[in-house]
Amino acid sequence: MNISRTINFICIVVGGLIAFYAQAQQEQNSYILIGGIVLLVFGIYRTSRNIPSKHDKPEESFIKSEKEDEI
Known part of the structure; x- marks a missing residue:
């Protein structure tokens, strides 16, 4: 497991536990x-930065253009 993913996971778990403990x-x-919630959101933000957008890759079209058919 990557060290960055481990840090993100630890931030999310510890932040959630602190938030539950403070509220209980x-x-x-x-x-x-507030500190627990900030740590939780920080971990979620760092995790979401590494997820690629669905708009990053070019769309593949199933419709061929006329120029491609002539070649």
Whole structure:
């Protein structure tokens, strides 16, 4: 597994655990909850940067142009 993917996964898991922990207490600490959410979103953002867009590759057309038929 790539080190960048490992860091992203750790950020997502730790951020989620911190957010759940901060929300599960009787008296919620807003700063810990915000920190957990920020870490979670940071991990998701870094993961989504590596996913290619569906518009990056050229579209393949099933319709042939007339010029291709003449050749």
